[in-house]
Amino acid sequence: MDKVIDKNEIRRFRRRRLLLWGGIAIVATVAVAGMMAGIAPTVDGRDITVGTADSGPLEITVAATGRVVPAYEEIITSPVDSRVLKVYAESGDTVKAGTALLQLDLEQELTELGKLQDAHTMQQQELRQLQLTNMTAISDLEMQIKVSEMNVNRLRIEVENERRLDSIGSGTGDRVRQAETSYKAGVLELEQLRTRLRNERQRAAASEQGRRLGVSSSDRDIALMSKTLRQGGIPAPLDGVLTFIVTDPGKRVAAGEKVAVVSDLSSFKILGEIPEGSSDRIGVGDRVSVRINGARLDGTVANITPQARQGVVSFVVRLDNPRDRNLRSGSRAELRVSFGYKSSVVRVPNGSFYHGAGEYKVFVFDGDDRLRRRTVHAGDCNSDYVEITEGLKPGDRLVVSDMEHYKTKDKLKIKWQ
Numbered sequence: 001m002d003k004v005i006d007k008n009e010i011r012r013f014r015r016r017r018l019l020l021w022g023g024i025a026i027v028a029t030v031a032v033a034g035m036m037a038g039i040a041p042t043v044d045g046r047d048i049t050v051g052t053a054d055s056g057p058l059e060i061t062v063a064a065t066g067r068v069v070p071a072y073e074e075i076i077t078s079p080v081d082s083r084v085l086k087v088y089a090e091s092g093d094t095v096k097a098g099t100a101l102l103q104l105d106l107e108q109e110l111t112e113l114g115k116l117q118d119a120h121t122m123q124q125q126e127l128r129q130l131q132l133t134n135m136t137a138i139s140d141l142e143m144q145i146k147v148s149e150m151n152v153n154r155l156r157i158e159v160e161n162e163r164r165l166d167s168i169g170s171g172t173g174d175r176v177r178q179a180e181t182s183y184k185a186g187v188l189e190l191e192q193l194r195t196r197l198r199n200e201r202q203r204a205a206a207s208e209q210g211r212r213l214g215v216s217s218s219d220r221d222i223a224l225m226s227k228t229l230r231q232g233g234i235p236a237p238l239d240g241v242l243t244f245i246v247t248d249p250g251k252r253v254a255a256g257e258k259v260a261v262v263s264d265l266s267s268f269k270i271l272g273e274i275p276e277g278s279s280d281r282i283g284v285g286d287r288v289s290v291r292i293n294g295a296r297l298d299g300t301v302a303n304i305t306p307q308a309r310q311g312v313v314s315f316v317v318r319l320d321n322p323r324d325r326n327l328r329s330g331s332r333a334e335l336r337v338s339f340g341y342k343s344s345v346v347r348v349p350n351g352s353f354y355h356g357a358g359e360y361k362v363f364v365f366d367g368d369d370r371l372r373r374r375t376v377h378a379g380d381c382n383s384d385y386v387e388i389t390e391g392l393k394p395g396d397r398l399v400v401s402d403m404e405h406y407k408t409k410d411k412l413k414i415k416w417q
Contacts, residue, residue: 041409043371045416049401050365051349053392058347060340061289061382062281064315066272066333068292071322073263074237078104078253079228084246091245095236101245101260102234104253113225120218127211134204141197148190155183240264243329268327270299270317272335279304279313281339288317289336289383295326296383301337336383346392347385351400354378354386363412365397371412374398 082104089101159179166176236242244261246253253259270290274282282301290297302318317335319327353362357379363371376391392398406412 041406042413042415043406045414047401048399048403048414049349049351050397051351051400053346053348053388053394053396053398055344055346055394056385058342058345058380058385058387059338059382060342060380061336061338062274062278064272064274064278064282064335064337066270066290066317066335068268068327068329068331068333069271070240070243070263070265070329071267071269072238073240073243073261075258076101076234076237076260076262077256078234078259079255080104080106080108081253081255082106082108083252084249084259087245087247087249089242089245090247091242093242095240095242095262097236097238099236100233101236101242104234106228113222116218116222116225120215120222123211123215123218127208127215130207130211134200134208138197138200138204141193141200145190145193145197148186148193152183152186152190155179155186159183234259236262238262238264263329265329267322268329269302269319269322270333270335272301272315272317272333272337273312274315274337276308276311276313279308282315282337283339287338289338290317290319291334291336291383292326292331295324297321297324297326334383338382340380342380342387345379346388346394348388348392348398349400350381350384350386352402353400354381357381361407362391363399363403363406364392366411369414369416371399371414373410 084102085105086103087101088103089095089099095101159176162176162179166173240262241264242260243263244258246259270288272288282304284301284303286301288299288301290299297319299317299319302316304315305313307313353360358377360376360378361373362376364374366372374391377389379387379389381387
């Protein structure tokens with residue numbers, strides 16, 4: 001006959017069994033966690049870029065951004081306040097120098113040109129009348145001088161005759177003195193006429209010069225208005241591609257407002273920008289490395305704007321090969337401007353891990369397939385190399401690509417394919 005087990009005994013048995021299994025579960029969890037902690041995450045070797053530290057020279061550069069622009073382009077502005085009558089071309093069209101791009105309303109300018117031409121004709125007529133008046137006055141004086149010269153010659157002969165008669169006793173002293181007085185009066189009158197002639201010639205020349213200046217000014221006004229009318233057809237100033245044009249007939253435009261841009265797309269330059277704080281590191285003549293769509297080009301800083309705008313200084317890079325096939329107007333470019341040189345540094349290949357001088361956590365090889373995180377200090381750089389001032393020695397291999405995804409890991413294992 002079976003013995004009845006006490007209920008308290010059953011509860012104690014169940015409790016001991018639960019405690020036993022719970023302890024086993026805790027131990028297993030701790031063991032698994034320990035094993036997992038000891039296993040380093042794996043990274044695919046195809047997803048990283050590896051570089052080796054070495055010792056060598058470093059041409060120091062400063063980073064900048066840039067944009068490809070035509071080496072030469074002409075901005076066409078409206079010569080007058082007007083409105084667009086007709087548009088003959090579209091943006092992107094290839095045009096020849098002299099080709100009409102659009103037509104402005106120049107009715108007011110045509111009226112003004114007519115008024116200028118009428119005024120010019122009147123000024124020319126007034127000049128001719130003045131010249132005729134001056135010529136008549138001068139001719140009259142010249143004739144009076146000739147008559148006066150003849151009279152002086154006659155009086156001089158009379159003086160000589162009276163003196164001869166007086167010397168032989170046939171004349172008198174009074175008659176000699178009277179003849180001499182008449183002669184002197186004639187000489188003074190002649191000199192007065194000559195002075196009047198000189199003054200009249202100077203006055204005539206000055207008055208005619210004033211009128212000529214008025215005529216010349218009128219000539220310039222007519223030439224300027226005629227040029228304005230010719231420009232009203234907005235001709236292309238050079239062979240090239242029309243990269244901008246006002247497209248709305250009837251649109252009003254102000255004098256000096258841009259209405260079209262013609263660019264020579266056969267050659268290009270780089271319009272660069274650099275933060276104002278770094279602008280003291282670049283100068284005219286500095287060499288520049290340009291990267292566009294993976295291609296590398298070289299150039300030289302041609303000029304720098306004297307003032308910053310919104311914290312940015314602009315500069316122009318003249319390319320060694322401005323016709324390179326990789327150049328496309330509007331393309332973005334990465335620039336490296338050379339400003340210094342170090343003969344011997346520890347350096348690593350430039351990669352996406354580098355964002356400027358400072359401290360970095362990088363993964364350094366510990367064997368062939370293991371990486372261990374290490375703190376290094378980076379200094380100057382160029383497009384090819386980054387200077388390492390502390391934390392690496394020549395021969396160390398490291399990952400130079402961005403490892404931000406593993407920033408919480410101290411060790412990694414590489415899976416090579």
